[in-house]
Amino acid sequence: MARKxxxxxxxxxxxSELDRINDFFNVxxxxxxVNNKDKNIGIATxxxxxxxxxxxxxxxxYTCDDRLLYSKNKIGHCHFTCEETGRVVHFxxxxxxxxxxxxxxxxxxxxxxxxxxxxxxxxGKGHK
Numbered sequence: 001m002a003r004k005x006x007x008x009x010x011x012x013x014x015x016s017e018l019d020r021i022n023d024f025f026n027v028x029x030x031x032x033x034v035n036n037k038d039k040n041i042g043i044a045t046x047x048x049x050x051x052x053x054x055x056x057x058x059x060x061x062y063t064c065d066d067r068l069l070y071s072k073n074k075i076g077h078c079h080f081t082c083e084e085t086g087r088v089v090h091f092x093x094x095x096x097x098x099x100x101x102x103x104x105x106x107x108x109x110x111x112x113x114x115x116x117x118x119x120x121x122x123x124g125k126g127h128k
Contacts, residue, residue: 010041014049024062024069024077060109064088076110082118089118 017033027050031043050070053059062069062077065088069077079090096107 010038010045011049013037013041014046018059018072022073024064024071026067026069030070057108062109062111075108076112078112078114080114080116080118082121083115084117084121087118 014030014034017030017037020033021030027043027046030050031041031046034041034046050059050061054061054070058072060071060075060077062071064077064079071077076093076096077090078093079088081088093110093112096110099107
């Protein structure tokens, strides 16, 4: 049986800072914001709280550049990585219709990683 999470002042502070974030973020970003409010909240506490939120499906997590990112609102994370320069460009997917007949259920979140050469590298201009 899963242990019931108890509400604490530390969790209230973390939750308050989470409510102000509207885009992707990582634990380190959240820690800096929380640390400005209460220096006694350690990064391990934030990692545990984020795991709790993920387990309860209150937040989504994605991997980008070998780091774990979180989002409260976005159900998808997509990016293109140029294999020549390593530059990462994030993009939105307008529709997942192409998956409707492939997935034997419903989609709650997704991550798409595309690799290749960017237009600049293909044209020989590259990135400086």
